[in-house]
Amino acid sequence: MSQMSDAHDMLFRTLADPTRRALFERLCREGERTVGALTARAGVSQPVVSKHLGILKQAGLVRDRHEGRHTYYSAQLGALAPLVDWTREMAGFWQSRFDDLEDLLKRMDQ
DSSP: OOHHHHHHHHHHHHHHSHHHHHHHHHHHHHOSEEHHHHHHTTSSOHHHHHHHHHHHHHTTSEEEEEETTEEEEEEOGGGGHHHHHHHHHHHHHHHHHHHHHHHHHHHHHO
């Protein structure tokens, strides 16, 4: 398996988890947050949030910044590029299939 494929797989696996996806979405919407701020509304404990943030960081989806005793996390939207590319590719694939089906149905009606 290629490195590119491994990176894509990691991105999809990382975002497949609903807790990680929710944390990433919050960071996208709300901007940079501390672990404490993220834990307050996560519905899970701080150690669980920290574990998920570590996985998000490993996948390149978040970046951390240390300031004093606090660690701030921010979303890295550029890391979604493989997902956007894959979605675009799949949309093109299915659009082509539907166009072929439409052509076939038109020929059958004649």
